Amino acid sequence: MTDSTPAMPDATYVRDAFARIADRYVLTNHVLSCGADLWWRKVVTGRIRRWKPSRLLDVASGTGDLALAVQDACPDCAVVASDFCPEMLAHAASRGLPHTVVADALNLPFESDSFDVVTVAFGLRNMADYEKALGEMRRVLKPGGRLVILDFSLPQGILRGPYRFYLHRVLPKMAGWLTGEKDAYEYLGGSIEQFPSGEAMNALLARCGFQEPSCTPLTFGVVSVYQGTKK
Numbered sequence: 001m002t003d004s005t006p007a008m009p010d011a012t013y014v015r016d017a018f019a020r021i022a023d024r025y026v027l028t029n030h031v032l033s034c035g036a037d038l039w040w041r042k043v044v045t046g047r048i049r050r051w052k053p054s055r056l057l058d059v060a061s062g063t064g065d066l067a068l069a070v071q072d073a074c075p076d077c078a079v080v081a082s083d084f085c086p087e088m089l090a091h092a093a094s095r096g097l098p099h100t101v102v103a104d105a106l107n108l109p110f111e112s113d114s115f116d117v118v119t120v121a122f123g124l125r126n127m128a129d130y131e132k133a134l135g136e137m138r139r140v141l142k143p144g145g146r147l148v149i150l151d152f153s154l155p156q157g158i159l160r161g162p163y164r165f166y167l168h169r170v171l172p173k174m175a176g177w178l179t180g181e182k183d184a185y186e187y188l189g190g191s192i193e194q195f196p197s198g199e200a201m202n203a204l205l206a207r208c209g210f211q212e213p214s215c216t217p218l219t220f221g222v223v224s225v226y227q228g229t230k231k
Contacts, residue, residue, distance in 0.1 A: 031178060040223055041066050043216075044119065044150050045073040047227075051146065053077050053116035059105050059137060060084075060123020064092025066150070070119070071097065080115075082108065083123075105133045110140045117141075121150040125195040134208040141230040147210060148227050153197035155221035163222065167192065201226050 033040075048056070048070055054077060058067040061081035071079045082103040083089045093100045103109050105120075105127055118137045127133045137147055155163050167189040175188075196204050198215055201224070205213035210228025217224045 031174070036219055036222075037065070040150060040218055040225075041069045041121065043218060044121070044148055044225060045069045047148065047225075048077075048117055048119070049073045051117065055115050056080070056117040056119065057082065057108075057110065057115045057137075057140060059108070059118060059120040059133075060126065061092055061097075061100070062088045062123070064089075064095055064097045064100075066119055066121040067092065067097055068095060080110075106136060108136045108140055112139050113142045115140050115142065116145050117148065118145070119148045119150070122152065124149055125151050125191050130196070130204060131208055134205065134210075138209055138230055143230055145230045146227060147205075147230070148225065149201070150223060150225050151195065151197075152192045153195075153217065153221055153224040154192065159220050164189075197224055 044066065053074065056070055056074070056077050056079050058064075058070065058079065058081045061067045061083045062085070064081050067079050067081040070077065078099065079097065080099045080101060081089065081092050081097050082101045082105070083092070084102065084104045086102050089100050089102055101109065105123070106129060118141055120137070124130060124133060134147075141147065154160060171188065198217075202213040202215055205226065205228040208228075209231060211231055213226065213228045215224050215226050
């Protein structure tokens with residue numbers, strides 16, 4: 001590994017951090033995004049509803065925000081939520097998700113070619129091996145199935161500087177006040193800086209065997225929606 005190679009997230013640290021903030025995770029997300037996270041998920045579920053999937057897997061589902069939104073938007077779709085943090089997934093189950101599975105995204109316990117859609121919202125960035133995780137998501141997709149990724153990115157242009165200041169100086173303090181776990185959110189800024197976005201993510205999806213990779217920035221590029229299709 002060279003000095004220019006980004007350090008991949010440490011799985012144990014990430015799992016422990018999410019376990020500590022699980023009880024206040026949903027509220028904190030709404031506050032820190034000023035409610036924009038609700039719209040971001042609405043954009044994703046709008047796409048998925050048009051595809052009319054019969055079976056969907058939400059990887060790194062956490063407290064189940066996206067899985068619940070899909071379940072509401074697509075009542076005929078069987079939604080399965082998986083996450084490697086049982087404390088987070090317990091909240092997803094208590095909020096109304098009937099199918100939850102504690103699982104590592106790098107070794108999904110599902111048969112190949114078994115889901116029409118796989119989603120991952122704000123989770124791929126936290127995984128220890130992006131390509132291995134994407135390979136697993138591709139494996140469990142049916143041929144022609146779609147992968148949808150929703151995650152943070154960095155705005156371009158004049159907003160980039162102010163956003164980075166908020167990300168590294170303001171957000172950890174606010175999150176620390178809300179959750180009592182400031183260090184868990186100090187990690188967030190660094191993970192966003194290192195995470196591939198835009199064309200870099202499209203190239204990663206193509207390397208992992210996904211066709212027609214695309215990127216749609218939302219909220220001036222604060223987050224992006226990525227999409228690819230299994231060959």
